[in-house]
Amino acid sequence: MLVGLKEILEMAEEGSYAVPAFNVYNMETVMGIMQAAQEKRAPVILQVYSRLFAQGEARFLAPVILEAAHSASVPVCFHIDHGAGKNEIMRAFRYGCSSVMIDASAQEYEENVALTGEIVQLAAANGLAVEGELGHVGSVNDASMDEFTVPEEARDFVEKTGVAALAVLVGTAHGRYKKPPKLDIQRIADIKAAARIPLVLHGGSGIPDEQIQAAIKAGIRKINFGTDVCYAFLDKVFAVPREIYAIDLFMKEPVAGVSAFAAGKIELLGAAGRA
């Protein structure tokens, strides 16, 4: 069933686990993840990059995700990832997202507060909750990173904006790590104690398992996997023999690859058997 961000993260908060948030790009990545979520009886978040809302692909992908959510027996949240601005968020509402992220983390603090607070109000009018970001989570290729998220500032940000979940900068980045990241677990616990809402870890692909588990213990309730969904899918695409050309048959292995990857992360995050 289709559920909102608040509901799905409240479940995780009660059970002290994290909900995996998988980026999806096409029908086949949706199919692979849903196969794993159903088999593992796990709540999942299917999220779509903001640029797909800007460029129009989300208009075609959204009905696929909504059908997957409505026909599933486990809770599924449809989320826009790193919503870039009001236009993308308005399209997310129109295309049926059950949850939105606004990412103004690259802007000055006051501007981040103002835009995020405005989106929280717009979303509330649509009955939806919002993920914000404080401390800009960059790419693995960035020369330098922002300062890590400060617990007191996180408390202030949550109070002023009313976000239901907060993405924080605690040592991760987007993309494929050149060497394993080192998360600031104590900082996660401190932010959690100050902000008192579910925290979100971006850049989940390639974080060592024991650090993922420590981060969940400290208060992370949503972990994003984008890059590894791509590799799970594409590694199989490149391995399928060229004689198989009927695209539905060609896609069997890539779908299975995504499913196997998602099943592993569902287990790691403690989300199996929760739905």
Ligand SMILES: [Zn+2]
């Ligand atoms: Zn991210």
